[in-house]
Amino acid sequence: MVLKTICLILSVTALIGSGIYVRAQEEADIDYDSPNSIDDHNVKATENRLAAQLYAVLEHYKQEDPLGFPGAPIPDPMDVPDMKKSLGMATLTMMKVKAYGLSKFRIASINADLKAMKVEAGIELDTMVTKGMYTLSSFISKANGPFTVILKKVYVKAIASLQVQRDGHLTTERIKMDITFKDMSMDFQNLGFLGTVFQGIVNSAPNLVFDAMKPFMLQEADKKLREEINNNIVKLMGDKLLPNSITPLDMAIAEGRKKVREMGYDPYRMPDYNRTVGVFSMQMSNTWINGISSFYRVGDVVVSMENNTVTLKVKVGTQQIAGAGQWEVGCGLVSRVGHVQFTVQHIRITVSVSQALDTRKRPVINDLQIDLGNIQVRCDGAGTLDYIMEFVVNILPNILRYQIMDALENPIKMRIQEKFNTIDVEQAIKDNIDKFQADGKMSFDFKI
Missing domain, CATH: 3.15.10 (Bactericidal permeability-increasing protein; domain 1)
Known part of the structure; x- marks a missing residue:
């Protein structure tokens, strides 16, 4: 039972991170006069896309140092909203900001408490580059031009918790994130006279520019992450409602007891x-x-x-x-x-x-x-x-x-x-992917 749970976790990991959206891929073959044909096509398309996603995940984690996640909906570059920061003697405005390198992340750790429906994750980025345009204004002068900020050894810590709402739907309750880094370098071009003033400010507060960008980046990441989690919950749960008097984990255990008796x-x-x-x-x-x-x-x-x-x-x-x-x-x-x-x-x-995660290895x-x-x-x-x-x-x-x-x-x-x-875990997962494509069900029955 424990091993089946692990294999099921490995199998659905792709669905959690993929943000798969149902799209009609062969419109010429669909009879739009028949709603049932459209529904059947969409279901089949989703099953095929999930199967392809799972195969991609199996291959991805055979690498020695896997970066990113196949199909993860992470924009790279990611648009960062315009921001303004007061630096005392001057005001820094950053516009058309884009963050590069986000898709090259490495999952450092994940801890999920299934009872509390709480997940804590740590993600590493070797390098994150932020580029855009800036305006630095003071009562003496004004400078503007392109800028580049390079962050090294970036670590993102995220905590997400779920809750069952009063109507029985499972949804995201809270997401908390923080970003830290070990080293940073900056290049603001065309500073001119303000270069000396700006350099002095940066030397006294080296994280000043990053602290100006950080709230906007976290706000954007929170929005996208919340949308993806809720969308995938809808895909996994469908119209199924959960009681809010018992945790989903204990409800699953109760279903397991019933299944043992039925078998x-x-x-x-x-x-x-x-x-x-x-x-x-x-x-x-x-x-x-x-x-x-x-x-x-x-x-x-x-x-x-x-x-x-x-x-x-x-x-x-x-x-x-x-x-x-x-x-x-x-x-x-x-x-x-x-x-x-x-x-x-x-x-x-x-x-x-x-x-x-390299499923060629044994449990x-x-x-x-x-x-x-x-x-x-x-x-x-x-x-x-x-x-x-x-x-x-x-x-x-x-x-x-x-x-x-x-x-x-x-x-x-x-x-x-x-x-x-x-046990050949890789083959067991592949067999169940084929079974899922055939009848839309996935179960593990290891012959040991």
């Missing part, structure tokens, strides 16, 4: 077990487990990305798990048959799984912690041995369960990693 995993029938050693034999049959679908979220669910690797950290727990089955023990020609009932107070699992399980609640077993059919078995099972595992779990966690983790090593 026949709760109650779940365990495979029959047979073991024979010499004249001794043991058989467990008709064993059913109830309560698997009672899982719920414990704490936050965090998805992060750093060094081009997506990591999912999640802690889930279950309510009481109960089971019952039939056992048979034999020794030569003598056998005894009985029934066993057991309950586990709860199971809590903390897991951290990561997947490189990795980073951490696994298992916590078992009280174990109770009732056994009948073995006579006096029933009491001995109940004592051994009910007392010893509860006393030593922490030591038992510590001893089991690493072998279980190694076994899971062995299974992960057999």
Whole structure:
């Protein structure tokens, strides 16, 4: 389930960043007299564009140092509104300003708290160049001409949060951004006499020019980012409404519980077990487990990305798990048959799984912690041995369960990693892209 979530995140990342708009691409083939034909064409066009986008993302992150994002609607150059800044003895006006190099960004980190619907991202730019025209006016003189500002090692920090409105629509609640840099150089041409005055002002406040541009750049970026996020939410959610009494994450978990029951995993029938050693034999049959679908979220669910690797950290727990089955023990020609009932107070699992954006690499399980609640077993059919078995099972595992779990966690983790090593994530995503193009659905069913 965790791995499916990561692969789904990888698959829809392209849609989140792409700002795909439905456009009719082959107008000559559309029957405009038929609304259904237009709708069908638009749906198919969107599916084809999304599939192409996903393929482009898969190839993009095979690079050693991927810059930008395929299909990201980032204007380069970006128009910056005209601005005016008082410098004390003079007034600086900057016009026809354009910022270059924005599409050559590098995603440094992403941290998404799915419960709080909050995302924090860090983006790096090696160089950002701003060009335009300026006018520097004072009571003594006036100068104007072209200017260039070069910023090095630019870092953009953005925090975005979503909320469910009263009408049930998911939308952007707040976006907060800041821009910092490590080095800056400027070239204002035709300053003339004002050059000395301007240079003195800049030397005393080196960030003055950048601080004048910064609010306008952030305002423009906020506007475009908000529009793109809301547009993509509409594309992902459609007309679906969400309750504002429960978080979308918990609603998704509730849907997951329902899905587990629909798929026949709760109650779940365990495979029959047979073991024979010499004249001794043991058989467990008709064993059913109830309560698997009672899982719920414990704490936050965090998805992060750093060094081009997506990591999912999640802690889930279950309510009481109960089971019952039939056992048979034999020794030569003598056998005894009985029934066993057991309950586990709860199971809590903390897991951290990561997947490189270069999907040729295999997923990795980073951490696994298992916590078992009280174990109770009732056994009948073995006579006096029933009491001995109940004592051994009910007392010893509860006393030593922490030591038992510590001893089991690493072998279980190694076994899971062995299974992960057999998964071709890239091929799984490609197969589901084809499936999405065929029937508009995407799901992951790994055969491990």
